[in-house]
Amino acid sequence: MPPQPRPATAGPSPRLRELRDTVRAVLGLDDDTAVIIRQFTYTEPGHPPLETVVSVLPMDGEAHRWTLHRPADRITERDLRAALLHHRPNRPEPCCRPAV
Secondary structure, eight states: OOOOOOOOGGOOOOOHHHHHHHHHHHTTTTTEEEEEEEEOOOSSSTTTTEEEEEEEEEEESSEEEEESSGGGGGOHHHHHHHHHHSSBBBOSSSSSOOOO
């Protein structure tokens, strides 16, 4: 029997793709700038159960990260505009750890 594709290799969900495109439009990013949107689940007290992290990684320049304390499916364009344009981004961790 041929190997079955893993669910993780199916690519980003349509909603995450939509949010990524909105981030690109709001910030006026070029195609050489990576935009990564990830949703994290937490079980520790004091954390929201789901949060969404937006990372912008330009080819030349400084990387930026914003954390929205809600699930990706509840984030609107207005939420993104408020976070991206009115709040200073978090500095990325020196390693590839999720935002907390």
